[in-house]
Amino acid sequence: MPNLPDPVDLAIPAFVALVLAEMIAARFRDRRRYCPKDTLTSLGLGLGSTVAGVLSAGLVFALAVWVHQFAVFEISWAWYWFVIAFVLDDLAYYVFHRSAHRVRWFWASHVIHHSSQHYNLSTALRQTWTGFFSATFLFRLPLFLIGFPPAMVFFVAALNLVYQFWIHTETIGRMPRWFEAVMNTPSHHRVHHATNPRYLDSNYAGVFIVWDRMFGTFVAERDEDRPRYGIVRNLGSFNILWAAFHEWIGIARDVKAAPDWRARTGYIFGPPGWSHDGSRDTSDTIRQKWRAREEQGTWKRSTISSSVADRAEAPSRVA
Numbered sequence: 001m002p003n004l005p006d007p008v009d010l011a012i013p014a015f016v017a018l019v020l021a022e023m024i025a026a027r028f029r030d031r032r033r034y035c036p037k038d039t040l041t042s043l044g045l046g047l048g049s050t051v052a053g054v055l056s057a058g059l060v061f062a063l064a065v066w067v068h069q070f071a072v073f074e075i076s077w078a079w080y081w082f083v084i085a086f087v088l089d090d091l092a093y094y095v096f097h098r099s100a101h102r103v104r105w106f107w108a109s110h111v112i113h114h115s116s117q118h119y120n121l122s123t124a125l126r127q128t129w130t131g132f133f134s135a136t137f138l139f140r141l142p143l144f145l146i147g148f149p150p151a152m153v154f155f156v157a158a159l160n161l162v163y164q165f166w167i168h169t170e171t172i173g174r175m176p177r178w179f180e181a182v183m184n185t186p187s188h189h190r191v192h193h194a195t196n197p198r199y200l201d202s203n204y205a206g207v208f209i210v211w212d213r214m215f216g217t218f219v220a221e222r223d224e225d226r227p228r229y230g231i232v233r234n235l236g237s238f239n240i241l242w243a244a245f246h247e248w249i250g251i252a253r254d255v256k257a258a259p260d261w262r263a264r265t266g267y268i269f270g271p272p273g274w275s276h277d278g279s280r281d282t283s284d285t286i287r288q289k290w291r292a293r294e295e296q297g298t299w300k301r302s303t304i305s306s307s308v309a310d311r312a313e314a315p316s317r318v319a
């Protein structure tokens, strides 16, 4: 087994340098991009996530090694297996990330990443504290069962995380067309972080946007609908503990108040915003309401514009 470095550790100096460079660029171009309190919160959340990661890393690795003994194939350390592992791990990331937005249990752990109303490189540092508790490692287990060595999978997973750093920026508009077609980019990931109804629950990709295109979750960024960042009900606080645990507290409260087991299960495993009496909004209901409003608006606009056209035509008819 080769002695693999940790790509995240190696990338940290570059992360810091890039955040500083973007901060300076933002001072000249758009001061709203960086808010000192928000950036400090991001740093705190990044630090907390690193600590949580270190604490659980041993257990997660032991579990991976244990599962790997039931592997179907024996996979060598040849370079091409790293490439295949990278692609399959990115697919596993897509499945995890989609579940993280559609199942409240996983959302409680992932919401921290979406807790900022700003979108800049420091937002990327907001990573989960409760990933181990919510058992998100389950999504990678199939790779060990196929036969990929745990150290190889964790190495490519770290590369994946490093890639995702640079896409958290408004400084870059669009990349070349071929790149936007295949890769996850700042434009695609801005859509993922946006709360505009059009953009909700889309672009789950880690590195390759092709998964979203294949599985029907791709939405393109539109210049006329600029992303508004955050979560549907924003935290309104810079408290890092609240950002890390608020959804878990929400689940506990809802389960305690739930009238029966069906409701309890729904509050844990239903989509975020699900409620037993339908009194809250999920991203689906938000989108439905928005579509209905849009259709009404289009209908109104078309009636108005046709009557304007009639009036515009009138003089020529008279003439």
Ligand SMILES: [Zn+2]
Binding pocket: 097, 100, 101, 110, 113, 114, 192
């Ligand atoms: Zn997400």
Ligand SMILES: [Zn+2]
Binding pocket: 113, 124, 168, 189, 193
């Ligand atoms: Zn992100």
